[in-house]
């Protein structure tokens with residue numbers, strides 16, 4: 001299915017706005033996965049053949065490769081992602097309050113450099129609505145066959161001093177319908193959010209969340225882990241300081257990395273226009289920075305703190321590089337836009353199964 005996607009769907013998408021194309025693709029996947037026969041077809045077409053089950057945080061992952069945050073902000077197509085064979089799904093970012101996000105256009109694509117720039121600004125329905133949507137899906141169709149994580153952001157109207165309330169409220173609303181949380185303090189598109197990546201602010205936020213999570217986890221069979229997601233724009237020493245704070249504050253692992261606000265040199269005129277857009281850059285140009293940070297954190301923690309590696313993965317070789325650098329689980333967003341659903345099988349079936 002890679003060929004029809006590349007020859008037909010992608011050229012058509014190029015004629016459309018990036019966000020419009022994204023919305024249509026999401027609706028198609030939701031529709032295709034809304035019936036049992038539809039899910040069966042998706043599974044037959046796309047599911048990896050050589051997946052290896054991995055156990056982390058007491059959860060069983062059908063394979064190491066998951067969907068990164070931002071693709072399904074409202075949790076509209078969770079059955080679709082599961083059916084095409086992702087090993088886990090991260091929905092969101094969601095915030096305590098529903099919000100529109102930034103004005104459009106706010107998502108840009110450059111096919112030649114295989115990268116995206118976005119300044120979405122956490123457009124989402126709010127954590128109450130997202131929790132209800134997931135709950136009704138689970139009630140109708142039963143449990144998912146892969147872990148479901150939710151990315152927690154902070155509402156734009158909430159000042160940083162009240163961030164803990166915003167994140168905690170979302171955590172409480174979603175606790176019974178997800179398998180784990182990713183605390184996002186690294187999106188470049190919410191003013192001042194990345195200030196939470198400073199030691200005392202991060203420590204206060206994560207300790208508060210971890211305390212509440214322990215109380216919520218008391219009532220359930222399987223404790224939900226809490227991960228934290230950092231930006232690639234922190235220098236290595238600062239990042240390692242944040243890692244120490246996060247571990248001391250009770251975080252169970254880390255997602256490396258979010259999008260970057262840095263830009264390389266333009267390769268051609270239209271690339272220059274693309275790079276001048278404000279927001280976070282993702283895809284191929286992020287790959288080596290994200291891998292370097294994964295390696296640094298893995299060495300720093302002696303490998304006993306799980307790392308989810310994300311940034312520029314579009315082939316099995318890219319994925320393998322991140323596993324070799326110390327990642328336990330992997331995710332992608334941008335390559336899905338360029339490759340379509342066959343990305344999952346190409347990556348998972350190409351992995352070296354002797355990886356730890």
Ligand SMILES: Cc1cc2nc3c(=O)[nH]c(=O)nc-3n(C[C@H](O)[C@H](O)[C@H](O)COP(=O)(O)O)c2cc1C
Pocket residue numbers: 068069070071073092093094107116117118120122151184187229257258259282283284286310311312313331332333334335
């Ligand atoms: C349009 C778009 C929206 C995103 N939204 C979020 C988000 O809400 N929360 C988050 O933590 N990361 C978000 N991300 C970042 C991705 O999850 C991922 O960390 C980043 O894109 C790097 O991976 P990639 O190179 O495979 O795209 C978003 C990325 C894109 C392109």
